[in-house]
Amino acid sequence: MKAAVLHGPRDLRLETVPTPRLPSVGEVILRVEYAAVCGTDVHAYRGSIPTKTPVILGHEYAGRVLQVGKGVRGFKAGDRVVGSYVATCGTCRYCVLGKPQLCERRILFGLNYDGAFAQYMKVPRADRTLVKVPDDMDLRTAVLIPDMFLTALYAVERGGVGPGSSVLVIGLGSVGLSIVAAARLAGARKIIGVVRRARPRPIEFAKRMGVTHLINTGEEKDPIGGIRALTGGLGVDVAFEASGAPSAVRLALDSLRPCGVHVQVGIVGEPSPLDLRYLTSLEKTLIGVLNPGSTIYIERAIDVVRAHGLDLEGLVTHEFPLSDIGEALEAVERKVGDPVKVVVKTT
Template sequence: MEAAVYHGEGDIRVEEVPDPEIEEPTDAIVRITHTAICGSDLWFYRGQRDYPTPGRVGHEPMGVVEAVGDDVTHLRPGDRVLAPFAISCGECEFCRKGLYTSCVEDEGWGGEHDGAQGEKVRAPYADGTLVRIPERYADDEDVLESLLPLTDVMCTGHHAAVSAGVGAGDTAIVVGDGAVGLCGVLAAQRLGAERIVAMGHHEDRLAIAEEFGATETIAARGEEAVERARELTYGGANHVLECVGAESSMDTAFEVARPGGTVGFVGVPQGVDEAAFLDSAFGKNVALRGGVAPVRQYVDDLLADVLQGTLDPSPIFTKTVDLSGVPEGYEAMDEREAVKVLVKL
């Protein structure tokens, strides 16, 4: 079969790899029909994070179950499924408390394991990881494209909003206009925020933020952006979503938080000097909550909203490629020519 493989900075190739097989009785084999390229994939693509070389890539799988191991009880061949970016057994101490990203099995997609940007994957702990899509929607392309972001970015944006404590009538500031930030806007709107200020650097992305419910947008940079956010919110917001992970975005998030507020952070930290934002947090008694999004905890509720037509994150996909176009997709995201790339097999 064919799959996308990382060979070094800026070098993604689609090449032949062995077909996956059932190795454990808890496994399933899934034929991938839809996946995506994530902003976090750009860290290793740009050489800014270590990654196995060569290494399989992609962590947002959706497809059809082809085979299951003897111990799999909740799935059967032919089921349409999606999977969170983190594999989880569903039974350990942390899975039982909803912290699926801390599962003791500690497995994920890509690297030395099967990556979602390929024709098939072996899904370990299939009962704990795979989420079945109701049969009536199994061939509804519009619904499937709306569900795919639940594998990562929609649930990650939701985790930022939940961690920041967003609720009905609140004012929230979202730092970042990538796919996660845009989904953070959508999540804040879903949770009932009355005002949502989206901060970013790209007018086209901020237009999507407005479509998702942002009441104001800020395209400025640095201190100018901070001052504008404070003006709009009369001194800052009690609920701030940090959706980038860069040092500048962390600093901005704490600068626009009101004293006693909370920053919900989900951006993968990269090159962050914690001293800078901790000083601001300490001085204003601002709380920091968040981390890696436990997608499996949120996915059932968000899936129900998508299926009833009240949630649609699919506009984050601004470019579509097939498997052979995955290298082109990475280039487009690296050059900021696409918010997020949909891969259809």
């Protein structure tokens, strides 16, 4: 089969590798139909996060079950499925506590285990990793839910957004835009989007998803003042930082009202010194979130998308064949073609 294999920083090769066969106990073989490109894939490609190479990149996937190993109870050949980015043990302290994303024996697709930028994929611990896709949902939409949308839904939940909340979202990429949508569903009254550059497509999508006010830090001389002016001089209730830029982390904290909550979603790729004085004197809260990764959460996210008719597929601006995986990563990394969400058709 064809697969995109990462051999080291910026050394990604489209290779012919053995097709997975004969699944072991608890495993499933998938024929991957769609894989989405995530910022984490770019970090792995750059070498800025720990990655066990050589490894097939990719952790956002949707496809059909091809073969089922012994002990798998929930799936059969032909089932349409999506899956988590992480396969968990189910028995360690964090799995028992309901935090499977922190599993002590976690398998991370595309980082320490072969992932989804391939024609076929072996999924271990399948009953704790895969979820069936409803008949009325296409796989191109479904592939966006377990990672992109669930990250947003969980972040909004952790931030405590509710009816009447004022919200700041820094970084209007696919996850940031999903946070906007989830915050709107949670009842946020005011949603302020922050961008560094006025890229037309994300701004258009931001308004469509529910942003009520937009601040461009590349043009606004006093963004903090602008945010406070929109919130009666107080600051926002909840700030979501989804870009990973160290300067944006500081902006998010400074934009909060007293007792406000900062939710860090973006991966910060370099040390980020913070002035923490106002965490105590103004009782601000700083929370880091990681996609919960559990099948229960994925099922819930699918239900939310269906119940509210969310047009997640509308965020897909680029689709590439697997043979052009390098171009797909470049589009995300360098913003070539003004992308929002990029997917790869693997078959």
